[in-house]
Each structure stands twice: as C-alpha cells, then as structure tokens.
Amino acid sequence: KERSLPYSNVNLVDPVTNKPTRVYRKILEDGTKVRVAKKSGAIIPRPEILNFRRRPINSFVSEESDTLEDDVWAVSYVPWTPKKFDASSLEK
Numbered sequence: 001k002e003r004s005l006p007y008s009n010v011n012l013v014d015p016v017t018n019k020p021t022r023v024y025r026k027i028l029e030d031g032t033k034v035r036v037a038k039k040s041g042a043i044i045p046r047p048e049i050l051n052f053r054r055r056p057i058n059s060f061v062s063e064e065s066d067t068l069e070d071d072v073w074a075v076s077y078v079p080w081t082p083k084k085f086d087a088s089s090l091e092k
Helices: 069-073
Strands: 023-027 033-037
Touching: none
Parallel strands: none
Antiparallel strands: 023 033
C-alpha cells in the first residue's frame, strides 16, 4: 500500500560511497547551484528529468469530466448572516 513519506526521512545517495548522506547547497564560480554530499564533498547531480520540469507530473489525469459547466459556476454556499433586531415587534 502506498503512503506518503516525510521529506525529513529521505537522504540522497552519495555518488562516491553509495551510502545515504546529508546534503548542503553550494554556488559554483559559474553561478550554478549544486548539491554537495557532506561526507565526501562530491557534487550530486540533479536527475535529468528535473531539468525540463520542476514539479512532478500528476499520476492521475482525467480526460473526461462528469460535472456540467453550469454546475461549476453555481453558487453552492451562502454564508450565514445574523438577522437585524426589530424593536417594533416587541411593542405588541
């Protein structure tokens, strides 16, 4: 069963030792930002797919929608507003 995993419980693999390592960021002389392994000091390259996109593609894409356009724009929530007090109704 798939479940989410907290980001803090994930480490990158050091390319030199092939073991989990913590990472810090460094800016090279040419201005590019890189990830550097704390244990070995090796630069950890970004996956090639992340050069094209920043956010992962949604795994479920629905081509069809069962909701009509009129239903989408219909107001479905009316906030509650208190009634104004009418003193004339108490005089009777």
